[in-house]
Amino acid sequence: MSGKDDIGGYTLGHLPGQRWTIGTDMVGTVRPQPASRPVRIPARPLDVEIDLARTALLVVDMQNDFLHPDGWFAGRGVDISPLSTVVPAIRDLSASCRAASIPVVWVNWGVGHGADGLPANVLFRGKRKADATGYGEPGALREGSWGAAVADELAPEATDLVVPKQRFSGFHETRLDSVLRNLGVTTLLFAGINIDRCVFETLTDAGARGYDCLLVEDACTTVSPPEISRAITWLIEELHGFVIRRDHIVEALTPFP
Structure with missing residues (x-):
């Protein structure tokens, strides 16, 4: 550019x-380095102060193949109804972040043609039967396809960034880490689906790379039973970062145009 x-x-x-x-x-x-914009946010296990000038929002897997009735997830017989419940929250959160000049990064499954970069143990997660449609096959999470695109209700704006991935973690063999380093980001807000799968693996991978991780719990959900989400938020509080609420981060962003 x-x-x-x-x-x-x-x-x-x-x-x-x-x-x-x-x-x-x-x-x-x-x-030039941006001026620091520290804010204190109510969180678990303790309140946390972050620098908004070095923060980004990561939205994980809010794509057609998981959210749309014609998508890959629904075609596998998965009840996708819980997933749409966080769409308004993520729409509001992403808009608030943009207004406060916080980068919004969409991280979606987008497998290359043929899925030749995926080992059998990963492929098995998406294809348990011979007649199933697995990762990267026509109609399943293929990069550049309708299913890999961010859902229409959450269409990215021109200032947003979109990073495709081929694992549950958004960092494995992707450009995500390079993008965030180039932006000068040290703190990540996490939203999206599924909290116990791609959100959690991306968050723990981020922590291992030195990022400070905040899970926006009411901007995340899963198709798994409710007790799974409770276990994940407990693990994050205990080991991997902080758990916050959307209204608290939105309120903290308000003074920063």
């Missing part, structure tokens, strides 16, 4: 944290 600057030169770099300024007789590699 490039563009004209104020001195007749131009800038190079897609993300603010990685931009150079090219002048007629000098290349500027200084990357």
